[in-house]
Amino acid sequence: AQTVTQSQPEMSVQEAETVTLSCTYDTSESDYYLFWYKQPPSRQMILVIRQEAYKQQNATENRFSVNFQKAAKSFSLKISDSQLGDAAMYFCAYRMNYGGSQGNLIFGKGTKLSVKP
Amino acid sequence: DTGVSQDPRHKITKRGQNVTFRCDPISEHNRLYWYRQTLGQGPEFLTYFQNEAQLEKSRLLSDRFSAERPKGSFSTLEIQRTEQGDSAMYLCASSLKEGRGAKNIQYFGAGTRLSVL
Numbered sequence: 650a651q652t653v654t655q656s657q658p659e660m661s662v663q664e665a666e667t668v669t670l671s672c673t674y675d676t677s678e679s680d681y682y683l684f685w686y687k688q689p690p691s692r693q694m695i696l697v698i699r700q701e702a703y704k705q706q707n708a709t710e711n712r713f714s715v716n717f718q719k720a721a722k723s724f725s726l727k728i729s730d731s732q733l734g735d736a737a738m739y740f741c742a743y744r745m746n747y748g749g750s751q752g753n754l755i756f757g758k759g760t761k762l763s764v765k766p
Numbered sequence: 767d768t769g770v771s772q773d774p775r776h777k778i779t780k781r782g783q784n785v786t787f788r789c790d791p792i793s794e795h796n797r798l799y800w801y802r803q804t805l806g807q808g809p810e811f812l813t814y815f816q817n818e819a820q821l822e823k824s825r826l827l828s829d830r831f832s833a834e835r836p837k838g839s840f841s842t843l844e845i846q847r848t849e850q851g852d853s854a855m856y857l858c859a860s861s862l863k864e865g866r867g868a869k870n871i872q873y874f875g876a877g878t879r880l881s882v883l
Contacts (some may be wrong), residue, residue: 661783686874693770694809694857694874740808744870752797752822754859754872756808 651676653743655757662731663765669716670726670760672741680746683717683724684754688738697739700724702746728762734752737765772858778881779848786844787878788856791860798841798874800833801857802826809857815841816863848882855879867882 652675656716662668674683700708707715710722712732716725728735738761742754771790778784791798797816801809813823813833817838827833830848835841845852856879859872 693876696871696873699871713817744807752814752816753799753811753824754801755811758806758808 651678651745651755653699653741653755653757655663655741655760657677657760658758659761659763661763661765662735664731664733665707666731666754667729668731668762670728670739670741670762672724672726672757674722674741674747676722676726676743682744682746683715684742684744685713685715685724685726686740686742686756687735688740688759690737694740698726731764733766734765736762738762767849768797768858770858772856772875772878774878775876776879776881778883779881781848783848783852784844784846784879785848786842787856787858787880789841789843789858789860789875791840791858792873793863795860795862796838797861797863797870797872798835799859799861800843801859803855803857803877804853804874812843845880848880850882853880853882 654673681702683700683704687697688694698710712729714727738759740759741757773788799814800812803809815835833843855877857877858875861870861872861880
């Protein structure tokens with residue numbers, strides 16, 4: 650069964666600094682997607698960034714970028730120039746692309762990010 | 767695009783009562799998912815629909831849980847004979863399946879928080 654592990658329950662970063670959130674996953678599949686979702690307090694979860702496993706190039710979205718290491722099954726999120734609005738729970742998630750469970754996301758336990766002014 | 771809407775936002779009930787939650791997906795999205803999120807955990811998959819067909823159910827979905835998506839539009843999740851262990855946030859997500867998972871990004875609602883007393 651696929652699993653997603655986020656080993657940092659909490660992280661803190663100074664405003665305007667850079668922070669990296671870690672995620673590792675376990676799968677025997679070769680075709681899958683990886684995601685980072687952000688969940689602000691009492692608000693809905695929103696997609697931050699997505700990576701397709703068959704693409705070697707790391708995804709970037711403005712201040713957010715990933716370091717995808719397929720062989721190591723590692724998928725970290727880097728937030729540059731951190732802003733107060735980045736404070737939230739961040740969830741790493743995996744989705745297989747084909748097969749019986751192609752629909753659902755498998756989430757890690759999350760990392761709570763605090764941003765200090 | 768009005769987003770995924772869930773109703774109610776909060777539900778307090780007594781043990782043994784039945785509750786029903788509603789989810790309205792983004793219009794034209796053909797896939798709809800239900801997840802459960804307990805405190806300090808990431809969301810866990812419960813079930814998903816493609817149009818009106820329920821294609822997959824998690825083992826977490828006991829016999830007391832039932833989900834429907836009549837006519838492939840909104841969906842309801844009913845919990846019968848609620849137990850204290852059912853207390854959680856119930857999240858709904860929708861996506862548009864196009865080709866090889868290209869646009870199959872799940873967009874989440876704000877959730878329904880259930881408290882069973």
